[in-house]
Amino acid sequence: MSDYTTILVHKETRDRLGLMRDYARESYEEVINKLITVYEKLKAEGKLSEETKKDIEIARKQIKEGRGMSTKELIKELGL
Numbered sequence: 001m002s003d004y005t006t007i008l009v010h011k012e013t014r015d016r017l018g019l020m021r022d023y024a025r026e027s028y029e030e031v032i033n034k035l036i037t038v039y040e041k042l043k044a045e046g047k048l049s050e051e052t053k054k055d056i057e058i059a060r061k062q063i064k065e066g067r068g069m070s071t072k073e074l075i076k077e078l079g080l
Helices: 011-019 028-045 050-064 071-078
Strands: none
Touching: 011 028
16 A cells, blocks of 8 residues: 555645745655644744734735745845
8 A cells, every 4th residue: 555645736836835846856745844844843933923923814815816926036036
């Protein structure tokens, strides 16, 4: 029996995951695990402030409206 499964995500979600790759052949498995690790570290550091929660909600709304920025775009904008 395989240790893999299929998950259903919107095309836009898949595309956003693709933008988070550090190298061209990085798998979605690796990208998702990086995100989980970041989430777990943030959660372990403590609760989010109300201001941070509001900022996250604003950012989510902006992304849904198509006003978000990919990590690659941000790095370029910051000149990193």
